[in-house]
Amino acid sequence: MGDFLFICVMLTVLVSVVWIGILAFEEAMKTEESKRNGEELVAWLTEAGTKRFTPEFEIAACAGGLKHVEAEHPAVHVAAEALDETALGVAQEEAPKVAEKPAPAVASTWGACVEKMMALPPFAKMVNPFFHVAPKFVPACVPTDSELPGTIMIEKLVATPPGSSVPYVNSPLVETDSIGEKMQLRVSICDKGSYAIKIAEFDF
Secondary structure (H helix, E strand, O other), X not given: OHHHHHHHHHHHHHHHHHHHHHHHHHHHXXXXXXXXXXXXXHHHHHHHHHHOOOOOOOOHHHOOOEEEOOOOOOOOOOOHHHOOHHHHHHHHHHHHHHHHOOOOEEEOEHHHHHHXXXXXXXXXXXXXXXXXXXXOXXXXXXXXXXXXXXXXXXXXXXXXXXXXXXXXXXXXOOOOOEOOOXXXXXXXXXXXXXXXXXXEEEEO
């Protein structure tokens, strides 16, 4: 009876070890798949960084430099009979001046770029393996947040003056940030414990 009980205990331990090993392997594979998502994103952004300041770059929302946005001027609808000849003449003279006013030059934002980028074939079918949904961009990986595994964190790196104790200052790249200038970025993914795993640093 004692031998039988010992064998049962050992079999239970063996099955438990094998099961834990399988779960650990599956979790590790999810982390590896998340890293591949990050690597694919880095590859695209790195290549875009070499082209986005050229006129031939096709994705305007991710282009560098400034672009002109057509200003919207509300049309003034006034019945001709409601104006005297003097007022009508002034309105006709002012209309061309408004039309000829140059459109303001603005830079693209990261939010607009992400929207266009994630609709491209390489990213449209990208999946967060932990939750089987499209991967999200987050400002930080926080170990206490169980909803962050598989998400992507992008930081902008700003060089500090020579002689500083740190070579650069990092901060999250958020939707409202301008991307008109050349930038240095760092892409990381949040692993199963919501800890950051750096993928790469590159110019964009």
